[in-house]
Structures are given as structure tokens and as C-alpha cells.
Amino acid sequence: MDISQILDPLNKAQRQAVCSEAQNTLVLAGAGSGKTRVLVHRIAWLVQVENVSPYSIMAVTFTNKAAAEMRFRIENLLKTPLRNMWVGTFHGLAHRLLRAHWKDAKLVENFQIIDSDDQLRLLKRIMKEMGIDDKQHPPREVQWFINDCKDNGKRSQQLNPADFRGREFLLDIYYRYEELCQRTGLVDFAELLLRAHELWLKQPHVLKHYQQRFSHILVDEFQDTNTIQYAWLKVLSGNNLPQTNIHTFVVGDDDQSIYGWRGAKIEHIREFCHDFNAGASAEKAAETIKLEQNYRSTGNILQAANAVIANNTERLGKELWTEDSEGELLQIYRAFNEIDEAAYVAGQIEKWVDKGGKRSDIAILYRSNAQSQPHEYELVKRGIPYRVYGGLRFYERAEVKDALAYMRLAANYQDDAAFERIINTPARGIGLRTVEIIRAAAKNNEQFLWQAVQELIENKQLSARAATAVQKFIYLIEEMDCSKKGDHFTLVEQVAHILELSQLKQFHGRENTERAQAKVENLQELINAVKRFDDEGDPLLEAVKESAELNDAEQQVLTNPMSEFLAHAALEAGEGQADEWEECVQLMSLHSAKGLEFELVFLTGVEQGLFPHKNALQDYVGGKLEEERRLCYVGITRARQQLHLTHAESRTMYGRNEMALPSQFLSEIPASLVSEVRAVNNNFSSFDSFSNNNSSFSSSYASPGGSADDRAEGEISIGQRVKHKKFGEGIVIDKEGSGARARVQVNFDYEGTKWLMLSIAKLV
């Protein structure tokens, strides 16, 4: 293949970036300016033209999806598989390093990754043991504190107690938490990064090995790196020392930094030019390249985005432009409530599809995941296929995590967190009292729960009933542990075996609700997920394996399939489960939409308090508000052809009807770019002009109210008389769905016929 294939599809600035000769290159790439293309072509250029071995290239992306996509595109361009190239997220790469160098990282060989839910449970347990009132000090805040410390590279021992007067307990909890994780072989997300950083600092031979290995490091979404990630990169790239010959190539957009709440710092973009060039010789000095031509959106969409983001201060300065025509005006729709909003969106989708548009070109975006619900409801009603990204993901579901805990405990008896989770799930007669005895014994003898139980039974320190139940549990886990028997089960067989023995399916199957049924299905699906994982494997693992034979430092690569799968479950959390390729509308949060593009975009719930979120509005400094605005900028720039912005006058939140004003971001868009479907009232000073009267409306959620006499018993059926708080008594004349929670058409005595979502109604 010749060079023209790499360079021809690029404009001048893109080409300049792809061919950059500088040791360190910063690409400031506006939304839709071909950022990913530049990265992909850069790597192709390095391999094809500069004869850099893929073995010497590391590419860091923000999500696992982006990593897979990047690998795919490069291999497509070069028409050859690049198996030994490292492509992954910071977390994924750090995980790989720690598996390979677990000894040097002072970890146990089969350490397990815990998610934030597991982390919170551990902290609750520690705080309970310490006798700290969780009313006064919410565990969530402690969790936030610890993660913030780790994100900034600080261990409990490195913090100055003088800074914590009156809050010493924070340090104490942090310290105990570190100890507990260390002892039981658990690693949280922030710990992955911190350990990997410490690996560089404390094991110079490991660092040296990778410094010799990598000649090119490329980082995507650089504006969203946090302190520890930045430090990790800086150390790896040689601390600015001229003798290292590592080239860094980072791509980012300060206007799209939306992870400040997770410790990301936009400043890194600015600091990069300074930090990564001190040691470089003059001719190799840093190069900054701006990509400002947008190839994605129409002129109107782009102008709106520019106008909104212009309200932020402290930008690096960048103005997107396009050669494209103005396109259509942006549509603003002001809905009565969230149901009306969803109906509008669905109606527009039907129009689009009628004109021959594809559903997969459409995205419904929102600020918070809970907002997907009314849209899902409306789409189901109209038979429009859709797919929801994010929210509660597959491996985060309670029943799936229970199953994973069985696997974890069977693989590692020292995993106290897993032990506690499942000792009485499903219920097997081991109550709180017994668990407390075990916990206390373990603490006194400095044992793992597993050992403590054995001793308690031997010494007959448990009641006969409890002892039998606990003994049964121990035998159960031992039976699940396939490694004991010397049999060679495949991973799928192991998981199926464990799942069967756990009786989790029967446990949930007994309950006859839709929710319980879904749990059984999820457990079923877990087997399929294992199969998929087994078939596809982890490309990054492949990369490590392939290169392992080439040198000593990476010899210790661990490939225990069960541990691999559990790590995969924690890190990927189940993105991209099934249905991936069906032609369907995409629903996702604005955060998950970063990096994607769609022909037709609906930006929904654009209301003051929701977007910008109310938490951001309380911030006096305004930094949070600016991040919300960047989020808005990200949302607007996802659209290629057409953008609809919707907001509702009233919205059900925590079961109440709340009034809402249009978002201030709407008024930041020049009126000339917008067509309003209903007049937007920009009067922010009063609620007067907004009505909460839904009675003109044919469809509405029944307000459950919550008082005891509203509660439904049994099934709602046609012909039944029901009583609704607002509309009075009526008779059900039509129904969709099943159970007490269903959509029903009711003829009310005074209010006429209405469709209602009745979850709770009094049956008369």
C-alpha cells in the first residue's frame, strides 16, 4: 500500500499532525474535526512510513469501545492485524501491567478488581466496625474523599494529619480500607492507576523496560486525564530527560472536558507543552496543531455550538468553521411534561423513518440516565426499536454480581467482600447474628472470614443450627472450586457449574414478578457473556502475550481464564451486550455520547436545574456551570444534519410533579438559528407564565401520592373500577401490559377518557 492512502483523505492541518516530527505533539482538535481519523492515520503513518514496530506503540483511549474501534480502523487501513500493539484505556493498561508485574506491584497473584459499589460496601463495613455514625458521615462522602486522594496520587500515609483536624476519622478509614484491600487482594479503579504509577517509581527496572519498549505513546481525549494518569504518562515518557526517546502525541479539546468531577484537569493540556518539552532539543521542540475545520455538522448547528461555548471563560481559543451549507434551523420544542416530550421525539423519529432515514442515525440524549424511561415507554408503544446505553449495566446488576461473587470466592477464599455478599444469598439460614460472630472472630484472630468459619465450627462455637448451615455453605463453595479437583473444565463449564450450584436462578425464579423474571434471564445471559468473552478474548491480553516471549520482564503474564473474565466484568461493566447491530434508535447520556455522531439528535430535558444540573448551579465559583456548558457543547456537536432541543414545563421527579424553566443554555443560542415549535418563555424571574395543568392532555402518569389508601392490590383488569387521586373514580376500558403496573385507558366519571400509567391506584 502506498502513502497516498494515508495522507490523501486529510486536510492540511490533519496532515501536519499525522506527519509531525516533533518529539511531543499536542493536537487541539475541535468537535468533528477528524480527531480519531488523525490518531488512526498517525499510527498507520508510523508503522507504514517510519517503520515503527507496532510493538513499540501504545495508544490510550477513554473507553473500551473507543479502543476496540481504533484497533479496528487501523487494521482496516493497513490491512493487517496489529496484535502486539497496546491499545486500551488507562485503567485497562494499568490492569495489564499489574497482572504482569503483580509481584513488583506488591499484589497477590490473583487480585480482583472491585467496582465502586463493592467499594462502598467495604467502606460501610469498616465504618460500622469503627462505630462511626453513617448518618453524620455518609459513606458516599468518604468514598469520594478516598477516590479523590487516590486520583491525586496520595496514600493515607502521605497525607498530613494536621490538615485533618476534626476529621481524623477520614484518614483512619482510608488507612483501614487500604489495609483491607491489600490483605484480601482487592483493587479498586483508582487503585489500578495509583499502583501502576507506583510501579514506575518503585521498580526502576520495570520502568526502564517499558521505556525501552515504547517509542510512541498516543493519547486520545487528553483533556479528560486526571492527575495520576498525567503523572504516569510523564514518568513513562522519561520525565523530560533528553536521553529517552519516547514520542508523545496527545489529542484533546478543552471545550469537551466533562469529567472534572472524576478528577480530570483541563490544565493538563496547557501544562503538556511545558512539561513534555523541557528536555527536548530545539529542533525536536513541541508542536501544537489546531484542527478547526468541522466535517460533521451543518453551519447552523456549528454556529449554535460556538455561541454557547463562547460564554465560557478560560478557553484555549478555537473557533470551528465548516464549508458545509447552513442546513436546517435548530428546533426547540417546549413540552407540557416529559410524556409530551417523549411523544414529540417519537413523532419526529417516525417522520424521519418515513422519509427513508435510518433509525441507527438517531440519538436521544439526556443529562441523567433516569430520563430514558419515558422515552423507552413511548418507543415501545409505537414499536420503534431502540437501545439504551449506560445506566445500570449488565455486570452491575445485583443478581449478576451475586453470581460473580460466587466465582470470586471459589477462585480466592480470601475475598472477604465476596464472602459477605453471598453467605446468605440465597437465604440459607445464616442470619445477621451468625455473620457478626464470624466477623468478630476473624477480626480477633486476624484471619480471613473463610478461616474464621472453619475454626468456629471445629471449636463448636456456633449453635448447631448455624454450624450446619455454615458448613453447608463452605462445602458448596469448595465444590464450586474446579481447580481443586484437577479436572480441566472450560471457563464456560466452570461458570455454568457454579451458577447451577448457587441456586440463584431457582431463588429468583420462585418470585413471580417481571423483575424477578428479568433477573433469571440475566443470569442465563451471563453464560452467553462468558461464551462471548471466551470466543473474542481480550485484544490487549493478546498483545501482552505476543510480546511476552520477547523479553523477561513480561514473562510473568498471568492467564487464569477465571480471573481474566472477572477483571473483564469489572472493567467493562457490560457495555455492548447483544443487539449491537440491530437497526435501532440510540438512547444515552450526554457523557456516553462523547466521541459519537448522529444525523438526527434530540437533546432532551434542557431545563434549568436538570441541565445545567442544580448541583452545578449552587457552585459559587462557576466552574461546575462551565463544565455543564461544555457538556451542552458536546451534545450540540453530536448532530450532523438536524438538532432538536426539547424541554418540559413540568416533570415528575421523585414521584412529584416539578415545574421547570427552560435552560439558560437555550437562551445562549442566537434566535436566528432556531425555530421554536412552541414559544419559549425566557422570563427566568417568575413561574407565572407556566401552567401545571395537564387536564388538556390525553396522556398522563397517575400521581401515586404515596398515601396508604392509594395502594393497588392485585391485578388491574378491564371493567374494573379504579380511583385516582386527581381524576376521581372511573372504569378501566382498555389496557396494555400486565400486573398492577400497567398502562390503562380509564373512563373517568367527570374527566372523560384518559390513558394512564397506573402503577398504584385504588381498586374500588
Place this chain on the structure above:
DNA sequence: GAATCTCTTGTTTTT
């Protein structure tokens, strides 16, 4: 010890 009921409380975004 388990199941059920009652009450409070809280909710952004994700590796």
C-alpha cells in the same frame, strides 16, 4: 432467622 411493613432519604455524569 425470615418475611413484611413503615419510614426516611436521596438522586449527575463513569473507568
Place this chain on the structure above:
DNA sequence: CAAGAGATTC
């Protein structure tokens, strides 16, 4: 409206 904690009953 959900989930979680605490109290009560079986």
C-alpha cells in the same frame, strides 16, 4: 419512586 434502614411479626 426507588432503595435502604429499622421495627415488627411470623
